[in-house]
Amino acid sequence: MESYTIHDYDVLVIGAGGAGLRAAIAAMEMGAKVGVVTKSLLGKAHTVMAEGGMAAALGNVRPEDNWKVHFRDTLKGGGMLNNWKMVMNYTKEAPERVRELERWGAVFDRTPDGKINQRNFGGHSYPRLAHVGDRTGLELIRTLQDHAVKLGVHAHMETTIYRLLTDAGRVVGALGFNRQTGEFLVFRAKAVVLATGGLGRIYQITSNSWECTGDGFSLASMVGADLIDMEFIQFHPTGMVWPPSVMGILVTEGVRGEGGVLKNSLGRRFMFDNIPERYKGEFAETEEEAERWLQGDRSARRPPELLTRDVVARAIRKEVNEGRGSPHGGVFLDIASRRPADYIKKKLPSMYHQFMKLGNLDITKEPMEVGPTCHYVMGGVRVDPDTQATNVPGLYAAGEVAGGLHGANRLGGNSLSDLVVFGRRAGMAAAEYAAQQTGSFQVDEAQVRAYIAEALQPFNNPQGENPFALMKELRASMQKNAGIMREEGELKAQLDILADLKKRAWNTSVSGSRAYNPGWHTALDIRLMVEVSEAVVLAALARKESRGGHARLDYPDPDPHFAKINHVIKRNPDGSLSVVAEPLPEMPEELRKIAEAKDLKELSEIVGA
């Protein structure tokens, strides 16, 4: 019989990106015994790829900035579907979380007077992103990693969680395996924090690393946790489009934050023609005004290249579809003609390096070619806005895997600070819950045995399919039928495709040993990927409007009916999923006024700033 090793923790954190490490730190500080599981090596999680910065209303560059402005910007960018209480907690706490990183050794870029510098980003009214060149994610993860190591964190590196374990309706641990050896591990834990990141790999063109297979959404949903807002997927407007092998790799929004402009094949800055009604009056209307803004004129409004990501991505798609794209199916992003070469190399060093190395292109001399790439999922596991608790006792979620903060569209820079604000809250709440649990925590031996047999099945199935081919099919079909522009017929067709893929995901074949076997890992990943894909498609079908990261060709406009509801994806007793429309939580009047302020002038009158 297959043997396994048992590890006991108060709090098990699944994922070692920004949210996972911050949760682990918080739980350790509360005195909990904490284990962290990560699919890769410590410090390599997808957080490391974040470039532009972390948003927090520090007010170091513009003292007028404060949490209320950040609150309003975040809700406005999110199509007002955000959970207001999460946004409030987030915008109030983000500055302290940034300063805390500095105290733990992070070295952010500085203002001339020696404070943490902040840069402009799409949808933010003021320069708000603390940053380190264009490698802010690396700074965040390394700082958290060092601090967690200092506190003596126990990390299980290169370990995959296959399933959560439950007992009487509560989560009591997880079953996983060591990727290096293929040995199974049982984690018994009083509380589990999911910090597993996003799902970009269900799409063909994505900026996400291999790890972002949506594990957490599926693991949670399979034990009965609700998902929310899963129709909202962010397609980042600027991914590399050439050469083909690098398609999708991120080009930071920082390029536009530093003055870069988008042009079509006619040389026109097309974003001036794409300012949506709700943002009219907040953005420059002429190139001349945008130019003055770049030169630092505070009376000038921001260039429309800094509109929110959903707006810019759709505008780019339109240019390409209407025949005004670049030679390789994107548009041009030009920083070369806007800033001196030395400045570009200093502020955007990894972009310079990335294009030089992978695209044979010098961004200080020539424009880049860019197009949309799947970047982020706004939706996720539904959590309590204060504790990040899910509806399943003992299960918490933080970071990209949790839903609610970003509504229909996330502002750039709001992810890194999300990780540390809610990672901390989840870690604290999980440790507190764990401390309250008494009595024995038993895992069900039969459950464990059944899961192990399931996981090993591809080794005993010689006639099964090639998992890599299946993965390719899933990603291509999601890209085609549930991508940046959606339509009822295609979404319904995708549900049928997914039903078929779901069956085939359990009929794959792998060879070789269990030690570091990518074929086997892929075979198990697909089982979770089809589950989360189904949640995305069901929610997308239900929302018959276009808002934020969800755009319907058959319903091209926002609909007031859908402005008042979130979609919750529930697991039925028979294992199927259903979508339930729920009214948005009621926002207090005082905050509603802030959120709905037309522009900064009106906002400053309301908040009296």
Next chain:
Amino acid sequence: MPSVTFRVFRGDQAGGELKDYTVEVQEGMVVLDVIHKIQAEQAPDLACRWNCKAGKCGSCGAEVNGKPTLMCMTRLDTIDTSKPVTVRPMKTFPVIRDLVTDVKWNYEVNKKIKPFTPAPNTNWIMYQEDVDRVQEFRKCIECFLCQNVCHVLREHNEKTGFIGPRFLVRTASLEMHPLDVENRLEMLKNEGGIGYCNITKCCTEVCPEHIRITDNAIIPLKERVVDEYYDPVMSFFRRLFASKKRPEAAGTAADD
């Protein structure tokens, strides 16, 4: 489409062999793309470690035609593909399988370095020119290619008395932080083994982040160690006044 032949190490601790795979390639492909193509079409159990495929995570270090490099940042048109291209795992670390090595030694070594210790009551004002040098060191993505080429580790396997270039860089990033007040010179001299480095600069050459490891990190640290332990005049004064490191790091501390 043109095709190339890759000669890839297949095996584990017990040994292994180079195996040939021929794949069709297209413009712009990098070595990691070819490895993935081999996985998907010919050898689904071919092990390789990777994450971001954009040169940011430092997971996919290997030796391509003998040259240590990140596979995701090595374009096929920068190497000679007229002959079979050899891909081997990093030599300095034990092989787990195929191209994947066991790098956990690095994570253990890291624990020897005293963590960041800020001056008490600092106001956290730091000027850009004071942090430029530290920021260069903090660009490190921990690909461990520098550890892989360092002859102290690679040829002499000195893994108990030497921490390697990566962790000398990390120590430098702490020692030169304008607000840090800890002293790590004794560690550098003893278990850090900084004296083993004889400045051949192999580490600097392979660094994908172009950190000037030898010039900017190791040599200044060597000088500090020499000043601390081998300078007779300084040693006399130190014994006289028993001072530890910099007297104190003020809020706006100048970088020494």
